[in-house]
Amino acid sequence: MELQRSMVDGSVCMKDSAKSEISSERTLYPYVTGTSIIGMKYKDGVILASDTAGSYGSTLRYKSVERIKQVGDHTLIGASGEISDFQEIMRYLDELILYDKMWDDGNSLGPKEVHNYLNRIMYNRRNKFNPLWNSLVLGGVKKGQKYLGTVNMIGTHYEDDHLATGFGNHLARPILRSEWREDLTFEEAVKLIEKCLLVLLYRDRSSINKFQIAKITDEGTTIFPPYALKTFWGFSHFQNPSKGAAGTW
Amino acid sequence: MFRNQYDTDVTTWSPAGRLFQVEYAMEAVKQGSAAVGLRSKTHAVLGAVNKAASDLASHQRKLFRADQHVGVAIAGLTADGRVLSRFLRNECINHSFVYESPLPVSRLVVQLADKAQVCTQRSWKRPFGVGLLVAGLDETGAHLYYNCPSGNYFEYQAFAIGSRSQAAKTFLERRFQEYDTYSREDLIKDALFAIKETLQGEKLTAQLCTVAIVGEGEAFHIIDQQTIQEYIDAMELSTGGPDEEADAAAPPSAEAQEGGEGASSEPAPMDI
Numbered sequence: 070m071e072l073q074r075s076m077v078d079g080s081v082c083m084k085d086s087a088k089s090e091i092s093s094e095r096t097l098y099p100y101v102t103g104t105s106i107i108g109m110k111y112k113d114g115v116i117l118a119s120d121t122a123g124s125y126g127s128t129l130r131y132k133s134v135e136r137i138k139q140v141g142d143h144t145l146i147g148a149s150g151e152i153s154d155f156q157e158i159m160r161y162l163d164e165l166i167l168y169d170k171m172w173d174d175g176n177s178l179g180p181k182e183v184h185n186y187l188n189r190i191m192y193n194r195r196n197k198f199n200p201l202w203n204s205l206v207l208g209g210v211k212k213g214q215k216y217l218g219t220v221n222m223i224g225t226h227y228e229d230d231h232l233a234t235g236f237g238n239h240l241a242r243p244i245l246r247s248e249w250r251e252d253l254t255f256e257e258a259v260k261l262i263e264k265c266l267l268v269l270l271y272r273d274r275s276s277i278n279k280f281q282i283a284k285i286t287d288e289g290t291t292i293f294p295p296y297a298l299k300t301f302w303g304f305s306h307f308q309n310p311s312k313g314a315a316g317t318w
Numbered sequence: 319m320f321r322n323q324y325d326t327d328v329t330t331w332s333p334a335g336r337l338f339q340v341e342y343a344m345e346a347v348k349q350g351s352a353a354v355g356l357r358s359k360t361h362a363v364l365g366a367v368n369k370a371a372s373d374l375a376s377h378q379r380k381l382f383r384a385d386q387h388v389g390v391a392i393a394g395l396t397a398d399g400r401v402l403s404r405f406l407r408n409e410c411i412n413h414s415f416v417y418e419s420p421l422p423v424s425r426l427v428v429q430l431a432d433k434a435q436v437c438t439q440r441s442w443k444r445p446f447g448v449g450l451l452v453a454g455l456d457e458t459g460a461h462l463y464y465n466c467p468s469g470n471y472f473e474y475q476a477f478a479i480g481s482r483s484q485a486a487k488t489f490l491e492r493r494f495q496e497y498d499t500y501s502r503e504d505l506i507k508d509a510l511f512a513i514k515e516t517l518q519g520e521k522l523t524a525q526l527c528t529v530a531i532v533g534e535g536e537a538f539h540i541i542d543q544q545t546i547q548e549y550i551d552a553m554e555l556s557t558g559g560p561d562e563e564a565d566a567a568a569p570p571s572a573e574a575q576e577g578g579e580g581a582s583s584e585p586a587p588m589d590i
Contacts, residue, residue: 175458176422185418212457 095199099151104275105237106147108206111258114286115208122277141166144180144209149234151202180209180216192224204234236273241265329441343467346447350393352480352516355451357462361533362453364391365509385410388454389538393480395447423454435469486512
């Protein structure tokens with residue numbers, strides 16, 4: 070038995086002298102994961118937000134993971150799911166942007182093009198049963214046009230005025246559906262995002278109290294340094310929790 | 319040009335540093351029937367003369383659409399031109415598939431030029447015997463390029479290729495400086511006039527020529543014969559060439575869009 074690397078997709082498999090192959094490397098489950106990403110359009114551009122946690126199963130193992138990154142001049146990408154697959158995606162995208170810049174001809178790939186390129190990659194990997202285990206949010210502005218889209222490990226992709234991944238879909242989107250407006254200022258948008266992030270902090274066990282917000286406008290991109298939100302645990306039900314059951318802890 | 323011992327294959331240089339096979343290929347372009355192209359900031363027009371071999375025959379197609387936003391006019395070996403048009407269509411659709419967005423014209427012509435260059439550096443190939451005028455629109459505006467059999471490409475405000483194209487070029491040289499601000503109608507008129515110049519006295523009719531246009535809000539398409547004939551008639555009414563001062567006989571816009579379909583009743587309120 071010996072290991073052999075495939076020339077086609079780089080996967081490694083066991084091969085024995087009888088020429089039968091037992092594939093031992095394709096994505097089966099994620100290991101270090103990020104939780105929700107929230108994204109929304111606002112008056113001047115697009116905002117993405119996430120926490121900076123990398124969970125190892127149920128352990129909150131890494132607390133300073135940057136899950137929102139810049140892609141070229143016009144796009145931001147936020148990733149949830151397997152962090153190492155996100156790093157691989159960033160290598161693909163950085164290479165794509167590099168070749169685009171090398172043309173140096175006044176044309177450039179905007180967020181819509183990057184989104185579609187990613188979609189092709191995700192869907193093709195899914196078809197080979199070797200997915201990049203991520204749900205991604207892409208936001209950007211090009212020539213005044215705001216763009217916000219999502220794509221995930223099975224290749225599902227769509228655009229909207231506000232988007233989220235994972236738990237964010239269940240906890241943040243309902244808030245956004247009722248309170249989002251086209252003409253939010255940056256400050257109002259941040260307040261709305263923080264409202265969603267707080268709900269996720271309370272209710273998503275994989276989230277931590279360390280958030281990053283990133284915005285992108287026609288002028289450029291800013292990824293703000295991480296910060297924490299104030300939480301409130303003084304609810305009467307949390308006081309003296311063992312009142313009703315003697316001996317419990 | 320006379321035959322010499324350095325012109326047998328494309329991979330032989332002459333002592334003067336020329337590749338004669340490539341130059342002979344460019345000769346083939348000069349023998350083809352004329353094609354013209356001109357552009358403003360927002361529109362690009364292509365025109366070609368198509369004369370049928372006889373009254374019984376149909377004419378050779380010289381204008382090809384590569385995508386919604388770009389098309390080509392060819393002069394020279396039309397079979398080579400057809401093959402290259404298929405290549406252009408393929409490149410455009412591959413880009414659209416991956417990026418959901420039209421391939422920028424400048425990148426398309428580079429890919430075309432690289433393909434032509436390959437044939438100038440392989441001993442078992444010959445250069446393409448066709449010149450292409452590529453007209454298209456992308457986010458940087460309208461563009462017109464000329465791709466040579468040599469693998470060179472140039473951007474132009476206006477150009478003409480093929481037999482008797484010099485007459486058209488002389489006409490275009492006089493007027494190209496204003497083309498950036500020309501309306502689409504004036505561009506079409508000038509294209510027709512440029513084609514007329516190459517006919518050297520023969521009467522211009524819509525049967526003899528084909529004109530295509532691409533521009534903002536307008537996909538690349540060949541303008542129908544009736545509209546072309548109306549433009550030609552309007553040109554003839556004003557004595558000799560199109561005038562800057564728009565004359566009253568401006569051709570009726572036959573491409574009036576169908577009025578928007580009557581607004582349907584309110585859509586049902588969607589449950590979200």
